[in-house]
Amino acid sequence: MKNKTKIYLYSGSLLGCLVAFLLMSSDQIDGNFVANTTVDIADFYAFEGQSPDHTVLVVTLQGPLSIGSVTEQAGFDPEVLIEFNIDNTGDFKEDVVIQAMRRDSVMYFFGPVVIDQEHQGLVREVQVEALSGQVQISTLDSLYISEDSALRLFAGPRRDPFFFDQNRFNSMRNGTLAPEGFSSAAEAQDYFAQSNVLAVVVEVPNDLLGTAPAHAGTSYGLENLPNAYNIWVSTKRKQ
Amino acid sequence: MFSCEDADDFNNVIEQVTCTDGIQNGEETGIDCGGECGPCLNGLDFSGLYVQEDALGRPGINLVYSPNAALQNAYNHSATSDRSSLSPIQGMGQATFPSVFQTSLTEYYAFYQDPNLPEITFDANVLGQDITVFTEFLAASDALQVAPEGPTSFHSGDVWFTGRRLSDDVMDDTLLLLFGGPDGTRFDGVNGPKLISDQVDSGDRNFGLPFPYLEAPLQQ
Numbered sequence: 001m002k003n004k005t006k007i008y009l010y011s012g013s014l015l016g017c018l019v020a021f022l023l024m025s026s027d028q029i030d031g032n033f034v035a036n037t038t039v040d041i042a043d044f045y046a047f048e049g050q051s052p053d054h055t056v057l058v059v060t061l062q063g064p065l066s067i068g069s070v071t072e073q074a075g076f077d078p079e080v081l082i083e084f085n086i087d088n089t090g091d092f093k094e095d096v097v098i099q100a101m102r103r104d105s106v107m108y109f110f111g112p113v114v115i116d117q118e119h120q121g122l123v124r125e126v127q128v129e130a131l132s133g134q135v136q137i138s139t140l141d142s143l144y145i146s147e148d149s150a151l152r153l154f155a156g157p158r159r160d161p162f163f164f165d166q167n168r169f170n171s172m173r174n175g176t177l178a179p180e181g182f183s184s185a186a187e188a189q190d191y192f193a194q195s196n197v198l199a200v201v202v203e204v205p206n207d208l209l210g211t212a213p214a215h216a217g218t219s220y221g222l223e224n225l226p227n228a229y230n231i232w233v234s235t236k237r238k239q
Numbered sequence: 240m241f242s243c244e245d246a247d248d249f250n251n252v253i254e255q256v257t258c259t260d261g262i263q264n265g266e267e268t269g270i271d272c273g274g275e276c277g278p279c280l281n282g283l284d285f286s287g288l289y290v291q292e293d294a295l296g297r298p299g300i301n302l303v304y305s306p307n308a309a310l311q312n313a314y315n316h317s318a319t320s321d322r323s324s325l326s327p328i329q330g331m332g333q334a335t336f337p338s339v340f341q342t343s344l345t346e347y348y349a350f351y352q353d354p355n356l357p358e359i360t361f362d363a364n365v366l367g368q369d370i371t372v373f374t375e376f377l378a379a380s381d382a383l384q385v386a387p388e389g390p391t392s393f394h395s396g397d398v399w400f401t402g403r404r405l406s407d408d409v410m411d412d413t414l415l416l417l418f419g420g421p422d423g424t425r426f427d428g429v430n431g432p433k434l435i436s437d438q439v440d441s442g443d444r445n446f447g448l449p450f451p452y453l454e455a456p457l458q459q
Contacts, residue, residue: 044296052388055391080289093318101285108283123291131278143455154451161446181426182262183437185438193443199451212387217384217399222399225399232319235293237290238288
């Protein structure tokens with residue numbers, strides 16, 4: 001019995017810790033200084049488009065947004081530069097970027113544009129000479145997309161695609177011990193099922209991103225993987 | 240504007256509209272923009288320097304493995320190429336992100352430890368990575384690897400890290416790498432807590448839509 005109690009307590013501690021870790025997973029609920037700010041990145045997705053020679057890049061921001069007034073009042077910050085960073089050499093430095101920045105009710109896009117070595121890193125200018133498109137920011141009721149250039153473009157509120165049982169972990173963090181771990185499938189609940197996010201979506205022809213390098217995982221014991229770009233998103237605030 | 244006389248006998252002038260002639264002509268909607276030229280800036284100001292405040296590659300790497308707000312902030316403010324074991328974290332002595340991640344991972348496992356039983360450790364994950372290789376991989380290559388040729392997914396069958404689809408259950412994948420052990424069944428709920436899946440799927444979301452692929456926002 002003593003042992004059992006011990007295990008129970010250890011499990012409780014573990015789960016409390018696990019809660020903290022999972023609450024912050026996927027950056028959905030940021031536990032750091034950017035939480036609930038307009039630079040806060042919720043998630044990043046990258047996948048093959050409907051045309052197989054295109055890649056779709058999706059960044060979600062400021063999520064999760066409750067349905068109703070919270071979603072209605074959320075907006076892209078015109079002081080924040082949203083960037084997709086593409087490494088096509090395997091050194092994890094951005095060789096090509098696609099930038100998005102709001103002015104009034106329009107999202108302007110720059111690139112894909114090459115970033116030379118001396119301009120790689122944490123500080124950036126908007127690559128105005130590489131203006132490549134613009135799209136009216138969508139609203140709750142109106143969808144605007146741009147297909148005027150080589151890029152397909154979208155910016156605006158959408159349903160949050162992220163799914164995760166966060167309530168389970170909130171209750172555990174508040175001291176409810178759950179040594180058995182996660183709920184059963186019947187009891188698990190998706191915290192994000194009724195939430196929105198702000199999203200920026202770019203569909204880009206792969207040939208504008210350069211040639212993909214050897215897959216990064218090959219340096220860490222992974223085998224038989226196709227060549228792959230290394231892509232991340234960042235938000236940068238005007239100084 | 241560039242103009243010239245052609246070589247016939249009528250002295251007529253041919254206008255050649257270009258996107259660099261400094262005037263609005265042809266189909267342009269502004270000076271050298273719109274129409275056949277690139278879009279117009281419309282006098283908007285995009286000047287200034289912009290400094291990184293948040294960054295995200297793979298889902299949750301920073302916040303799963305960075306144990307406090309100071310380290311999370313340091314991670315968000317670091318360049319992706321400066322997160323290997325060769326790059327000390329600014330202002331944190333000799334600590335590197337892989338070393339911090341190793342500590343976090345070890346602490347997760349320590350919570351399970353029954354003092355009367357042999358020590359349990361990370362061992363290896365389903366990718367065959369030990370703790371050193373795994374944490375280096377997490378920190379030093381924190382981006383989505385995206386394959387331009389062929390299918391893209393975070394994890395599908397035996398293939399990992401060729402992209403991230405909207406439908407991918409990345410939380411289960413993250414948990415599997417952390418708690419699944421070498422064969423993916425460790426901490427599966429049969430023996431001890433169930434930690435390798437949150438048991439939530441995408442529910443009634445529709446991931447089969449055309450561009451922009453995401454569903455319309457929910458409304459009351």
